[in-house]
Amino acid sequence: MPKIVDHDARRAELARAMWRVVYRDGVGAATVRSIAAEAGWSPSALRHYFATQTELLVFAMEHVQAEAAERIAADDRTGPPREVAQRVLEHLLPLDRQRVREAEVWLLLAARAQTDPAARSRMTEADDGIRRAVDFAVCLLTGEPVPDPAAAARLHALLDGLALHALTYPERMPPGRARELLGAYLDTFAAP
Numbered sequence: 001m002p003k004i005v006d007h008d009a010r011r012a013e014l015a016r017a018m019w020r021v022v023y024r025d026g027v028g029a030a031t032v033r034s035i036a037a038e039a040g041w042s043p044s045a046l047r048h049y050f051a052t053q054t055e056l057l058v059f060a061m062e063h064v065q066a067e068a069a070e071r072i073a074a075d076d077r078t079g080p081p082r083e084v085a086q087r088v089l090e091h092l093l094p095l096d097r098q099r100v101r102e103a104e105v106w107l108l109l110a111a112r113a114q115t116d117p118a119a120r121s122r123m124t125e126a127d128d129g130i131r132r133a134v135d136f137a138v139c140l141l142t143g144e145p146v147p148d149p150a151a152a153a154r155l156h157a158l159l160d161g162l163a164l165h166a167l168t169y170p171e172r173m174p175p176g177r178a179r180e181l182l183g184a185y186l187d188t189f190a191a192p
């Protein structure tokens with residue numbers, strides 16, 4: 001009788017192995033070979049699930065999006081709108097080791113999105129998630145039911161810029177500085 005394989009369980013097992021490698025060694029170390037070794041698989045068995053490095057990155061980005069969505073959904077939404085908006089948006093910035101690793105996946109996938117349709121599609125979905133969080137924050141801060149497109153675009157650009165600077169120049173953009181700059185910008189919504 002043929003062996004029945006639970007492919008979802010196998011992918012979940014690979015996801016756990018992939019993230020152990022990413023958290024321990026960084027996203028650049030997440031190769032088919034290193035993930036296969038971490039999972040105790042052969043590289044050829046892993047290639048059955050992920051034929052290319054881009055497929056692996058797309059899978060990693062799915063995990064990043066799910067983790068960010070869970071963090072945002074679980075966040076305490078009580079308190080002054082300005083504080084709630086900051087807490088929600090901070091979930092999207094690389095302010096701790098987990099979010100740094102998630103942002104590294106985002107950055108690598110963004111680089112591949114220029115030439116790879118699968119990467120572009122996943123990046124569009126990730127960008128849509130960020131946009132929803134930004135729209136929520138702008139509505140919260142302005143008290144309007146629909147976000148001002150220009151304000152949302154500026155805030156989205158600020159988040160992307162802070163994330164990029166925190167990744168590429170962590171000594172110049174440590175977590176406290178990123179929080180401070182985000183907060184200073186959010187304070188402008190309350191200005192007369």
